[in-house]
Amino acid sequence: MATVIEAKDVRVYYGQKEALHGISMDIPEKQITALIGPSGCGKSTFLRTLNRMNDQIPNIKITGTIKFEGKEIYSPKMDVVNLRQNVGMVFQQPNPFAFSVYENVSFGLRLAGIKDKALIDDRVETALKQAAIWDVVKDRLNDNALGFSGGQQQRICIARVLATKPDVILMDEPTSALDPISSAQIEETMVELAKDYTIVTVTHNMQQASRISDKTALFVAGKIVEYDDTRKIFINPKEEMTANYINGVFG
Numbered sequence: 001m002a003t004v005i006e007a008k009d010v011r012v013y014y015g016q017k018e019a020l021h022g023i024s025m026d027i028p029e030k031q032i033t034a035l036i037g038p039s040g041c042g043k044s045t046f047l048r049t050l051n052r053m054n055d056q057i058p059n060i061k062i063t064g065t066i067k068f069e070g071k072e073i074y075s076p077k078m079d080v081v082n083l084r085q086n087v088g089m090v091f092q093q094p095n096p097f098a099f100s101v102y103e104n105v106s107f108g109l110r111l112a113g114i115k116d117k118a119l120i121d122d123r124v125e126t127a128l129k130q131a132a133i134w135d136v137v138k139d140r141l142n143d144n145a146l147g148f149s150g151g152q153q154q155r156i157c158i159a160r161v162l163a164t165k166p167d168v169i170l171m172d173e174p175t176s177a178l179d180p181i182s183s184a185q186i187e188e189t190m191v192e193l194a195k196d197y198t199i200v201t202v203t204h205n206m207q208q209a210s211r212i213s214d215k216t217a218l219f220v221a222g223k224i225v226e227y228d229d230t231r232k233i234f235i236n237p238k239e240e241m242t243a244n245y246i247n248g249v250f251g
Contacts, residue, residue, distance in 0.1 A: 001028035004168060004198045005050060005087075010064035012045055012054070019045050021222045022064070027168075027215075032190060032199045034209040034230065037219035038251045043202045046219070047170050050200065051087035052080055069167070085112060088161035092173040094153035096145035096160070101128075101137050104145045104156055108164040123163045131159035132189050151182025158189065162197075169193065171201040175208065187212050206246060210234045218242050 005027040012020040020042045027033050035043040048054045049062060052073060066073050073083055085108060096104050105124045114120060124141075128134040133155035137143075145156050154174060161169055171190070175183035190199060191212050203209050209216055210230060217227040218241070226233060226242045237243045245251055 001031060003027065004029045004069060005200075006065075006067040007046075007050075008065045010046065010049060010062065010066060012042075012049065013061040013063075014057070015059045019222050020049075023224055024064075025217060025224060025227050027198065027200055029198050030194060030196065031214035032194045032201060032212055033215040033217065034213035035200065035202045035217050035219060036204070036206065036209050037225075037245070039204070041219040042222040043217075043219040044172050047172055047200060047202050048089075050168070050170055051084050051089060052078075053084075053089060055080070081111070085164040086166050087168040087170060088164065088166040090154070090158055090161055090169065090171045090174050093177050094150055094157055096148075096153050096156050098146055099144065100142045101145050101148075101156055102141040105159045105163050107160060112164065123165075124159075127159040127162040128156075130162050130193065131155045132185070132192075133159060149182070151178050151185060154178060154182070154186060155189070158186075158193075162193075166197065168198045168200065171199060173202050173204065176204065183208075206234075218245060220245070 003026040008024050010020055010023040011018060023046055035047060037043050049066060054060055054062065062074065068083065068087060097107065102124055105127055106120050109120050109123055125134065128137060133152060136152060145153060148156065175186045178186065187208060193199060213230045216230040216233040218225040220241060226237055226239045233242060234246060
């Protein structure tokens with residue numbers, strides 16, 4: 001598989017504290033890569049380096065290299081707005097803006113300067129269909145997005161990301177705030193989206209990682225313990241620490 005994101009020796013410092021200790025991994029195209037590990041191990045910190053979501057944190061320093069489609073994303077020449085359109089983010093808590101479904105999903109398009117109403121309409125409809133929420137909202141596009149259930153709100157947020165036609169979708173525990181039925185539905189959507197998009201997801205749910213991901217990386221204390229095909233990680237891990245984590249010995 002082609003590599004979409006290439007990270008080499010990525011280190012993140014909060015002031016003097018080193019939070020990530022030399023992370024190197026290649027993220028393959030059109031697959032789901034799961035980042036697992038105990039709380040505070042650095043997986044969300046790493047995820048947020050991939051589209052520079054950490055930039056606004058005071059006293060943060062990031063070293064090493066991260067290339068997206070061959071281009072160094074921390075280069076001064078990198079257009080960060082454009083990067084985030086191509087490497088979108090879905091957060092743990094559904095976070096639709098307090099306006100209509102249509103305005104939520106079209107937000108990134110308008111930010112990019114797109115004014116063609118027919119094009120925006122088409123992108124909004126396509127994104128909502130891809131996020132498997134079109135049938136619910138097609139007659140309620142002008143309703144406030146906050147009036148929908150948590151699972152529906154999360155789908156609207158996924159559609160908001162999809163509307164800009166990203167290459168990569170980052171998901172930071174996208175189902176942890178949802179009920180089991182909504183979580184299962186989001187998982188199904190993720191698997192379907194991976195046919196066309198590269199997905200990197202953080203999850204604490206071992207069953208979820210084993211069900212939906214193609215590759216899995218175990219983070220512990222700011223380091224990658226093991227990174228391999230998900231089947232190998234869960235059935236025949238190379239590292240004893242991986243086996244111990246998956247079997248609940250620690251975590």
